[in-house]
Amino acid sequence: MRIDIITGLPKMLDSFIYQSIMQRAQNKGLVEVVVHDLRDYSNNKARQIDDYQFGGGAGMVMMIEPIAKCIRKLQAERKYDEIIYMTPDGKRFEQRIANKLSLLQNIIILCGHYKGVDERVREHFITMELSIGDFVLSGGELAAAVVADAVVRLLPGVLSDETSALTDSFQDNLLAPPVYTRPADFEGWKVPDILLSGHEANIAEWRFQQSLERTKARRPDLLEE
Template sequence: MRFDIISVVPELLDSPLNHSIMQRAKDKGLLEVYVHDLREFGLGKHRQVDDYQFGGGAGMVMKPEPLAACVEKLLKERLYDAIIYTTPDGQRLEQNICNKLSLYENVIIICGHYKGIDDRIRQRYVTMEISIGDYVLSGGELAAAVLVDAVGRLIPGVLNDET
């Protein structure tokens, strides 16, 4: 199974995804996790990825252009079973969702940041919105790590065929 995670702060995903069970799953070739730094797709000399909300409102959102460019690049490389956006507004992550996702081959996870992502990205690309609880985090990276861990451990062979 392959996860492609899009993040503004990719360093936050280093520790939880590169140790213990997740690292062993990767070493066995059962799990692939690629973290894409959204700033590589940012605009201008400062690689800007945030802007004021389209139509007004308080706070900044992630700009649609860098997100669309990153998602489109990934979609050109392979077919994806799901494009997940981690957000407190999403469906609560429960075991039945993890079981379903564990059957997929390729998943993109978009980690929200600031006040979220531009709604046009949600409408065009996102197939599933996931929340890990009724609280707000600084960004979606921790939720993405929880999601990868909860799903990755269900892949046959990851836990010595125990699920």
């Protein structure tokens, strides 16, 4: 899989790309993450990528020319399954979307900034618009990192135990059950006996019931879906 991230602030993504699961996945050749500096596609010496909005109003707007140049260059090199724009008014990013994206070969993620991008970018280039929540960030880099991380960890071979991702919260519209590790007794706080029983079927049933109760209490909306 290849993920191309287009941004005006590429250094914001350096630590994310070269750490933990993301670095391991790239070292294994399971994913290629490439960050593109949008300023390299600017039309002037000042490397400008934003301008005032027509009609007046506060805030700058990301210009269409640098974005179009970058996307078209990438499209000339390979076919992309999705061109994603990170924006507060996009569709809420959820686990099922991460699952879908993990099956694709090539995606582009465009990071918004300022008041957003020229609307013509959204009309003519973008195939999917995503938001990680009902709040506004200074830029789309953190949101792009969230999406990329959620997708990459689903790729076969990325996690040491490939079944781990399948038991995460939201995979079956339930929150994950409580988990415990050693010691079994810490200052009188004990691990539930069922988890020490070795009876796999009973443990699986206990975990399901715990997931169900936790979801009812914390996210009942998931059960309605």
